[in-house]
Amino acid sequence: MAELSVTDLTKRFDAGPAALDAVSATVQAGEFVALLGPSGCGKTTLLRLIAGFERPSAGRITLGGDVMADATRFVAPEDRGIGIVFQSYALWPHMSVAGNVAYPLEVRGVPRAARAARVAEALALTGLTELAGRMPAQLSGGQRQRVALARCLVFEPRAMLLDEPLANLDLSLRAAMQDVFAQFHRRTGATMLYVTHDQAEALALADRVAVMERGRIRQFAAPELLYREPADCFVAGFVGEGAVVSARPTGAATPEGCIVEVLGQRIAARARSRSPSHVSIRPEDIRLGDDGPLRGQVTGATYLGGRFRLTLDVAGETLVAFAAQRAHPGEAVGLSIEAPWAFEDPQPVLGPDFGGPDIGGAHRTGRALRA
Ligand SMILES: Nc1ncnc2c1ncn2[C@@H]1O[C@H](COP(=O)(O)OP(=O)(O)O)[C@@H](O)[C@H]1O
Ligand SMILES: [Mg+2]
Structure with missing residues (x-):
């Protein structure tokens, strides 16, 4: 061979x-x-x-x-x-x-x-x-x-x-x-x-x-690696579940990456880039709990066998989380986002709401991907 x-x-x-x-x-x-x-x-x-x-x-x-x-x-x-x-x-x-x-x-x-x-x-x-x-x-x-x-x-x-x-x-x-x-x-x-x-x-x-x-x-x-450390918005959206959300670098570095501002919160992200533009938030990166700094609303719940898959509206973004217990649409939940992957997309593929060309909903930032 x-x-x-x-x-x-x-x-x-x-x-x-x-x-x-x-x-x-x-x-x-x-x-x-x-x-x-x-x-x-x-x-x-x-x-x-x-x-x-x-x-x-x-x-x-x-x-x-x-x-x-x-x-x-x-x-x-x-x-x-x-x-x-x-x-x-x-x-x-x-x-x-x-x-x-x-x-x-x-x-x-x-x-x-x-x-x-x-x-x-x-x-x-x-x-x-x-x-x-x-x-x-x-x-x-x-x-x-x-x-x-x-x-x-x-x-x-x-x-x-x-x-x-x-x-x-x-x-x-x-x-x-x-x-x-x-x-x-x-x-x-x-x-x-x-x-x-x-x-x-x-x-x-x-x-x-x-x-x-x-x-x-x-x-x-x-x-x-594709799943945990996607190189850009397209890969983050095309491979695996989760959301791609825009992020603002704060300039602060951590051993694993940096502190970014996401959904109005300062969050420690994994990163190689010094000036990330987006984060990929996988279901594993979300911890549900009333002590979490973010508030969201359940928009959907599906039983996967052993766990529930929840879609959450958090500050206008749709995130995907896994939960041990059933939750009902409309319910309020607390959550924290822990160590998402932050990356710099030189040419983010944006949807029409962001002023870019529409090339299909699955590629837009800030939307539920593969929901
Ligand atoms: N023989 C051909 N003549 C003209 N355009 C072609 C031809 N083959 C493929 N293309 C175009 O090249 C692009 C890639 O096609 P293809 O390689 O078949 O995609 P995929 O296999 O990923 O679906 C498409 O835009 C397709 O229309
Ligand atoms: Mg083909």
Whole structure:
């Protein structure tokens, strides 16, 4: 398995903004990276460029140190040694499961005996041994996706690209298939780039997640870091629950960060920036209790099993908190905000109420996110 790297990779389809805008990133050999972002942000375009289905407008792609594409070179898709799994399984309908999985080896001229052994191994890895003789029409969606996976890994690709492979499956099957992908990655140690617009899937599966927006990578980090230390308003709003609220630096520093003014209170925040513009307030950062310095009103309560998820109106902002006891809409609560993450967003994405362009409610500051 090989390291996959893109440098200043750009793709323009027309005169408008670039579908992919000078993206640089490296997937380590054997790493599982998820590419997460809203529809139209350029995920599939990035995958198609890496696969060799599109030519870059600018920039470079390397695999295991070999240039796959740059200004002067372009390696054909079939010569890149990259396996691809799509959400539409693209199986051959007239071939059995074993026939589908053997096909990439036939194309590459692998002798029959070696072929049989490798097909058996790929079927075993994906839990398909018993279904080897079935035709695609006789399989469930999850089984078909496993055939697509087996067909991809049978030729031992240097890297695997997966484009929303679970998007066509129902919720319960998706959860089961996530386990299949995770096991598959542990057993093969494959370099994997996995595209999804589902943050839960990305956070659950990946070693690191690249969060994309409008053709750019906003942050590329481990899931827990994206959640605890988002780089900007977009990532803070797109990944995980909570609120993004504007903050005013007070100039006072603490060992963990600094003191900021949020919702009219001076609060000790975690931070790297000296002049943060916003805080990300996760449910874990809110402590409910009448001794808290802030007052809020419950606007919604949902039972999650074991705890309640409350939405609170606090000084006009909607915060999300977890509570052990049920609370009712309209009820007044006291709360404190403890060690939220403060960051400096050079270009906050503001909603129309803030005088900026409206690009969708989920990205606005000061609104409930993923409520
Ligand atoms: N073949 C194409 N021709 C013109 N525009 C395209 C083409 N493919 C993608 N785009 C545009 O590029 C942007 C990124 O698309 P895509 O990579 O498919 O996004 P995602 O997979 O994140 O949903 C979109 O604005 C899309 O309309
Ligand atoms: Mg796509």
